Amino acid sequence: MMTIKLDGKKLAEKVKTRLIQRIADLKSKGIKPKLVVILVGGDEASKIYVRNKHRTAQKLGIETQDIRLQRTVKESELLTLIKTLNADDSVHGILVQLPLPEQIDAKGVINAIKPEKDVDGFNPQNVGSLFLNDPHSLPCTPAGILQFFEEYHLPVCGKHVVIVGRSNIVGRPMAAIMLNHDATVTITHSKTKNLRKLTRQADILIVAIGKAEFITGEDIKPGAIVIDVGMNRNENGKLVGDVEHSSVNERASYLTPVPGGVGPMTIAMLMEQTVNFAERSADFDGKNVFNS
Numbered sequence: 001m002m003t004i005k006l007d008g009k010k011l012a013e014k015v016k017t018r019l020i021q022r023i024a025d026l027k028s029k030g031i032k033p034k035l036v037v038i039l040v041g042g043d044e045a046s047k048i049y050v051r052n053k054h055r056t057a058q059k060l061g062i063e064t065q066d067i068r069l070q071r072t073v074k075e076s077e078l079l080t081l082i083k084t085l086n087a088d089d090s091v092h093g094i095l096v097q098l099p100l101p102e103q104i105d106a107k108g109v110i111n112a113i114k115p116e117k118d119v120d121g122f123n124p125q126n127v128g129s130l131f132l133n134d135p136h137s138l139p140c141t142p143a144g145i146l147q148f149f150e151e152y153h154l155p156v157c158g159k160h161v162v163i164v165g166r167s168n169i170v171g172r173p174m175a176a177i178m179l180n181h182d183a184t185v186t187i188t189h190s191k192t193k194n195l196r197k198l199t200r201q202a203d204i205l206i207v208a209i210g211k212a213e214f215i216t217g218e219d220i221k222p223g224a225i226v227i228d229v230g231m232n233r234n235e236n237g238k239l240v241g242d243v244e245h246s247s248v249n250e251r252a253s254y255l256t257p258v259p260g261g262v263g264p265m266t267i268a269m270l271m272e273q274t275v276n277f278a279e280r281s282a283d284f285d286g287k288n289v290f291n292s
């Protein structure tokens with residue numbers, strides 16, 4: 001079987017192109033979309049993310065401010081900073097890069113971000129709205145994955161979607177989004193018994209478990225759509241996904257590459273969401289933008 005590559009780089013360009021006019025319209029109203037990224041310490045995936053985010057935002061004319069804090073920063077300092085940004089009308093989106101160092105309670109920090117500025121859609125209010133199929137913002141990685149299905153006209157309704165991984169960033173919100181699109185959803189994770197028996201039943205397999213080349217050709221149904229969310233460095237320093245592409249290729253019908261698949265889409269959706277928020281602030285004068 002010929003496997004079709006789901007080209008995230010190309011699709012991200014398309015998403016960004018459709019933002020250009022919207023950003024120009026905002027600027028004509030005197031609004032410059034602004035995203036603030038808070039980075040504490042920083043792991044490998046986070047560094048790639050920050051670099052690519054910055055580059056993309058600059059190209060689009062979205063203002064970004066990176067606030068880098070030391071690994072030893074106090075939680076109270078972080079909370080004070082978020083409060084200041086919540087109150088700053090020039091800031092439309094706030095993103096706290098995860099993971100946070102151990103001494104910081106990530107839940108408390110995410111709770112502190114005003115839901116209207118929560119570009120990642122991680123705040124419990126936004127998570128709840130998504131689960132109730134009334135989303136205000138979508139976590140960027142799952143939102144980016146959804147774009148592939150729309151762009152390539154791949155039906156989701158009635159399909160069996162199996163998700164490997166239950167993180168707050170990818171697995172859980174992805175499940176909610178697919179359910180909202182009438183898929184039948186199975187979430188698997190590190191404690192799942194006979195996990196590979198389940199992955200072989202998937203029409204659509206979404207892998208976000210953070211283990212290099214965890215899923216191989218034998219673990220998928222021939223003709224399945226496979227989305228690889230993984231971003232791992234192998235022993236040679238090369239970026240590899242959670243899927244073994246050598247064996248999944250020619251067995252899947254569609255497959256996202258790593259790099260050039262889900263990663264660029266995550267960034268494109270972050271930009272889109274920042275623009276969405278800036279527009280809402282413009283339309284509703286910064287008042288309650290979600291209930292109208």
Ligand SMILES: Nc1nc(=O)c2c([nH]1)NC[C@@H]1CN(c3ccc(C(=O)N[C@@H](CCC(=O)O)C(=O)O)cc3)C=[N+]21
Pocket residue numbers: 045046048049052095096097098099120140141169231239258259260261262263264266267
């Ligand atoms: N609050 C929060 N939200 C996140 O969404 C989040 C986070 N924290 N922490 C870190 C991870 C990681 N992440 C990436 C997104 C895109 C690329 C990306 O652009 N990858 C490209 C480039 C690869 C390269 O340059 O080598 C690609 O896959 O083609 C990478 C990593 C978002 N994350």
